[in-house]
Amino acid sequence: MRLLREGDGAALAAAYARNREHLAPWDPERPDDFYDPAWQEQQVAGAVAEHAAGRHVPLVLAADDGSVVGRLNVATIVRGAFMSASLGYWVDGGRTxxxxxxxxxxxxxxxxxxxxxxxxxxxxxxxxNGASQAVLARNGFERVGLAPRYLRIAGRWQDHVLFQRILHD
Structure with missing residues (x-):
């Protein structure tokens, strides 16, 4: 696992294209441009800028050959009284x-x-998404509630289970 960096657009586009069917049930609907290396490189630039500003930690899981086999984001970092962030991730269908x-x-x-x-x-x-819930449970996340119609995934608003992990007591 390493930080996302400029120049990763082509590898990301290839990973998303390779996993298009695998990720479709779990992702928002994607326009065709999403799978274009230049479009992905623009997204990389934005994520790198958000990281420099302290609001995002964009990570990739990279294979030995340099291909991307997953993503993990610590996103929407909020400081002050909240000191919290959102976690999002996916792994290549061949690596589950x-x-x-x-x-x-x-x-x-x-x-x-x-x-x-x-x-x-x-x-x-x-x-x-039992597999993702198992990942969270193995890492000490606790279920804290249900969010009806939380995100538009696979073309429709879908309910989500919410989890949290308290890092400091």
Whole structure:
């Protein structure tokens, strides 16, 4: 796992194209431009700028050959009295069930606590995303509620289970 960096657009576009069917049930509907390396490179530039501003930690899971096999974002970092961020992630369809995302989330939790100094991480999953819920449970996240029609995923507003992990007591 490493920080997203300029020049990752082509590898991201390839990863998203390779995982288009795998991610479709869990993602918003994507325009065709989403799978274009130039479009992805623009998104990379924005994420790198958000990281420089302290609002986002954009990470990639990279294979030995440099291909992207997953993403993890510590996003919407809020300081002050909240000291919290949102966690989002996905792993390549050919890499599920190998513990990669559980390990990546564990590393992100440590980074959020020890480097970012955050108090809390939150995450949301679709009701039927048992694999993602298991990743969160293995990493000490607790279910805190249900958000009806929380995000527009796969073309419709869908309910999500909300999770949090308190990092400092």
């Amino acid at each position: 069930g190998q513990g990669l995302m559980s390990a990546a989330v564990a590393a992100a939790v440590v980074h959020a606590r020890d480097v970012l100094g955050l108090h809390r991480l939150e995450a949301a999953t679709l009701l039927h």
